[in-house]
Amino acid sequence: MEFYDVIRERLSVRAYTDQAVPDATLARILEAARLAPSACNRQPWHLYVVRDEAVRQALFGPEKQDWAARAPLAIVACSRPADAWVRWADQKNHADIDLAILFEHIVLAATAEGLGTCWICAFDPKNVRAALRLPVELEPVAMTPLGYAAKPSQPNSRKPLDQIVTRL
Numbered sequence: 001m002e003f004y005d006v007i008r009e010r011l012s013v014r015a016y017t018d019q020a021v022p023d024a025t026l027a028r029i030l031e032a033a034r035l036a037p038s039a040c041n042r043q044p045w046h047l048y049v050v051r052d053e054a055v056r057q058a059l060f061g062p063e064k065q066d067w068a069a070r071a072p073l074a075i076v077a078c079s080r081p082a083d084a085w086v087r088w089a090d091q092k093n094h095a096d097i098d099l100a101i102l103f104e105h106i107v108l109a110a111t112a113e114g115l116g117t118c119w120i121c122a123f124d125p126k127n128v129r130a131a132l133r134l135p136v137e138l139e140p141v142a143m144t145p146l147g148y149a150a151k152p153s154q155p156n157s158r159k160p161l162d163q164i165v166t167r168l
């Protein structure tokens with residue numbers, strides 16, 4: 001798929017079939033994640049690929065996101081803040097920025113593969129930590145179901161460019 005078509009095609013998918021995701025497709029998506037840039041190339045992240053249905057229910061069920069648990073796969077992106085670059089001027093830790101870039105690589109690669117995703121940050125980190133038995137140094141940042149859309153998503157509106165760009 002052409003790059004700008006991928007950008008236009010990507011929409012949050014909140015209805016999934018149970019059709020399996022081929023291993024080769026998943027491998028390409030994970031490789032796209034691996035190639036993401038990060039501040040000072042610290043790569044302060046770790047991904048969990050979850051096929052286990054009980055674990056997927058434990059991730060999405062508590063937030064009533066059962067639609068997400070229906071997809072055959074979930075990906076949870078965790079940061080390792082202690083590994084992230086910290087800006088000297090104000091001590092800003094860049095782990096969340098790095099994670100967002102990694103995650104959007106996953107989302108766009110999945111779109112190019114004809115798969116649906118949906119950023120999910122509305123979760124209680126305590127539940128996600130327990131479901132994945134996360135080591136203390138990892139922080140769950142975002143997760144997505146990964147699978148085939150059961151129905152087309154409708155595009156949401158965006159602010160016009162003149163409201164979000166200042167040209168000097």
Ligand SMILES: Cc1cc2nc3c(=O)[nH]c(=O)nc-3n(C[C@H](O)[C@H](O)[C@H](O)COP(=O)(O)O)c2cc1C
Pocket residue numbers: 010011012013014118119120121122123153154155156
């Ligand atoms: C950081 C972030 C967190 C989000 N968290 C959730 C979420 O917890 N649940 C959900 O259904 N959608 C979530 N979304 C999806 C947004 O609602 C969605 O991207 C936005 O409404 C624009 O719609 P679109 O993705 O279809 O273009 C999140 C998106 C982002 C970028």
